Amino acid sequence: MTTVHQACYEILREQGLTTFFGNPGSNELPFLKDFPADFRYILGLQEAAVVGMADGFAQATGRPGFVNLHSAAGTGNAMGALANAWNSHTPLVVTAGQQVRSMVGVEALLANVDAATLPRPLVKWSCEPASAQEVPLALSRAIHMAATPAAGPVYVSVPYDDWAKEAGPGVEHLAKRRVETAGLPSPQRLASLKESLEQARNPLLIVGPDVDACGANGLAVALAEKLSMPVWMAPSAPRCSFPTTHPCFRGLLPAGIASISRLLEGHDLVLVVGAPVFRYHQYEPGDYLPAGTHLIAITCDVNEAARAPMGDAIIADIGLTLRALSENVSQTLRPLPAALRRPEPAPEQPGPLTPERVFDILDEMAPRDAIYVNESTSTTNILWERLRMTEPGSYYFAAAGGLGFALPAAVGIQLAKPERRVIGVIGDGSANYSIQALWTAAQYNIPTIFIIMKNGTYGALRWFAGVLQVENVPGLDVPGLDFCALARGYGVDALHVDSSETLAAALKQALAGNKPVLIEVETCTTR
Ligand code: TZD
Numbered sequence: 264m265t266t267v268h269q270a271c272y273e274i275l276r277e278q279g280l281t282t283f284f285g286n287p288g289s290n291e292l293p294f295l296k297d298f299p300a301d302f303r304y305i306l307g308l309q310e311a312a313v314v315g316m317a318d319g320f321a322q323a324t325g326r327p328g329f330v331n332l333h334s335a336a337g338t339g340n341a342m343g344a345l346a347n348a349w350n351s352h353t354p355l356v357v358t359a360g361q362q363v364r365s366m367v368g369v370e371a372l373l374a375n376v377d378a379a380t381l382p383r384p385l386v387k388w389s390c391e392p393a394s395a396q397e398v399p400l401a402l403s404r405a406i407h408m409a410a411t412p413a414a415g416p417v418y419v420s421v422p423y424d425d426w427a428k429e430a431g432p433g434v435e436h437l438a439k440r441r442v443e444t445a446g447l448p449s450p451q452r453l454a455s456l457k458e459s460l461e462q463a464r465n466p467l468l469i470v471g472p473d474v475d476a477c478g479a480n481g482l483a484v485a486l487a488e489k490l491s492m493p494v495w496m497a498p499s500a501p502r503c504s505f506p507t508t509h510p511c512f513r514g515l516l517p518a519g520i521a522s523i524s525r526l527l528e529g530h531d532l533v534l535v536v537g538a539p540v541f542r543y544h545q546y547e548p549g550d551y552l553p554a555g556t557h558l559i560a561i562t563c564d565v566n567e568a569a570r571a572p573m574g575d576a577i578i579a580d581i582g583l584t585l586r587a588l589s590e591n592v593s594q595t596l597r598p599l600p601a602a603l604r605r606p607e608p609a610p611e612q613p614g615p616l617t618p619e620r621v622f623d624i625l626d627e628m629a630p631r632d633a634i635y636v637n638e639s640t641s642t643t644n645i646l647w648e649r650l651r652m653t654e655p656g657s658y659y660f661a662a663a664g665g666l667g668f669a670l671p672a673a674v675g676i677q678l679a680k681p682e683r684r685v686i687g688v689i690g691d692g693s694a695n696y697s698i699q700a701l702w703t704a705a706q707y708n709i710p711t712i713f714i715i716m717k718n719g720t721y722g723a724l725r726w727f728a729g730v731l732q733v734e735n736v737p738g739l740d741v742p743g744l745d746f747c748a749l750a751r752g753y754g755v756d757a758l759h760v761d762s763s764e765t766l767a768a769a770l771k772q773a774l775a776g777n778k779p780v781l782i783e784v785e786t787c788t789t790r
């Protein structure tokens with residue numbers, strides 16, 4: 264007889280989900296029993312860290328990640344991380360153990376009451392199968408739901424007495440199924456898009472995270488060069504989809520309605536690819552678009568397309584559409600935009616390091632293909648100005664703005680990309696939300712470098728308090744934290760630095776080694 268357990272492991276194996284990120288409980292033990300040798304289990308000590316690591320891993324591999332959580336409590340701890348995964352279109356198959364079927368109704372300890380509702384609305388699909396026989400189908404469906412565009416997290420709750428039951432007839436069809444999408448706009452629509460782009464007097468390109476997610480950065484470059492378009496990164500960028508050293512690159516768009524509109528002035532056509540229109544943040548009322556500007560968005564996400572407050576949208580495969588456009592659009596006679604001037608090297612100052620100085624040193628010393636995972640909120644603009652990022656997959660940031668992403672994601676991304684060095688740049692506030700991922704980095708020898716920007720405060724909130732003109736707000740400082748002690752407590756080597764020389768020396772040492780290192784840097788607040 265084939266058990267539900269055997270059938271599900273066969274599905275996971277054939278579909279390539281052999282790395283589990285989890286934190287187990289009694290409900291999950293029957294699922295994890297006789298763990299096969301061709302699978303690996305990455306233990307995280309708290310569910311925010313578990314999902315953060317899986318999110319980074321799945322984004323960096325471009326394949327569905329697999330998560331196993333403990334019932335309602337484990338799922339609850341993971342919800343903030345699910346908000347980020349939902350917004351970044353991360354394909355994640357999240358499973359949770361349920362009490363035995365016959366004890367859910369009496370609400371025995373660790374029953375997940377109304378399990379399928381719990382993770383909504385932060386999942387694409389959620390279910391607790393109606394019978395043990397339906398568990399393999401639910402898992403198979405979850406994998407394909409998570410992976411197809413727009414990708415996203417899904418959730419399956421499984422009562423723990425299901426695993427030993429006999430799988431239903433026909434279960435053998437599931438493991439090898441392939442589900443594909445084919446999403447090029449029609450030839451007519453492509454032709455009209457090509458014509459609009461060619462006839463525009465001053466077109467502009469805005470690229471978003473899904474360009475990087477499908478590795479189409481080079482196609483965006485080709486299209487920008489054909490039309491000599493200035494290129495902006497969509498606001499609140501969770502990834503870097505265009506080489507920041509390219510002459511067409513203009514930088515990271517601000518996240519206010521009026522500021523964006525001002526920057527788009529004079530452009531008759533704005534093409535947005537792979538981003539919501541737009542992920543605004545601070546409220547800055549104004550017109551969404553300047554007069555005379557037409558906007559067309561190409562997105563893989565029907566929600567993004569439908570909810571945009573302006574412009575037209577085409578729901579299509581980003582990579583295929585960019586390829587078709589970049590190959591078919593004719594070369595313009597307009598010259599390429601002049602490259603932005605690189606900022607002047609930040610001057611040396613007494614006292615704590617300026618963030619500018621930290622990024623200059625990082626940019627000089629890190630390998631050119633380093634991967635940056637940023638959660639140093641008040642220094643994000645400085646990072647974008649000073650770090651040269653040229654390779655696809657070089658930058659990650661929490662897509663919903665939920666803190667606790669970067670530290671574990673940096674561990675998951677490093678696990679996915681052993682050939683590149685991952686550097687987390689993390690604020691002394693942000694580092695606390697899922698710091699337990701340090702333990703995973705140490706135990707599995709995942710050589711992420713964690714740079715903690717220690718300015719003693721929630722810098723971004725101080726800036727925001729200024730924007731909102733609110734004074735005397737409590738709870739904005741975080742003194743008295745010792746990240747070197749925390750890191751060592753979790754088994755990670757740590758170095759404290761307070762000058763350019765000590766930072767450079769620490770980075771040199773960390774980069775030369777092949778193990779995780781945390782560098783705590785004394786920094787001053789920006790502006
Ligand atoms: N909690 C969670 C889960 N997500 C959030 N975004 C916040 C709280 C609010 N928040 C921000 O949006 S930025 C920020 C907080 C607390 C300050 C982060 O401080 P930091 O970085 O030390 O990491 P800076 O550079 O000092 O701002």
Ligand code: CA
Nearest residue numbers: 690691692720
């Ligand atoms: Ca801080």
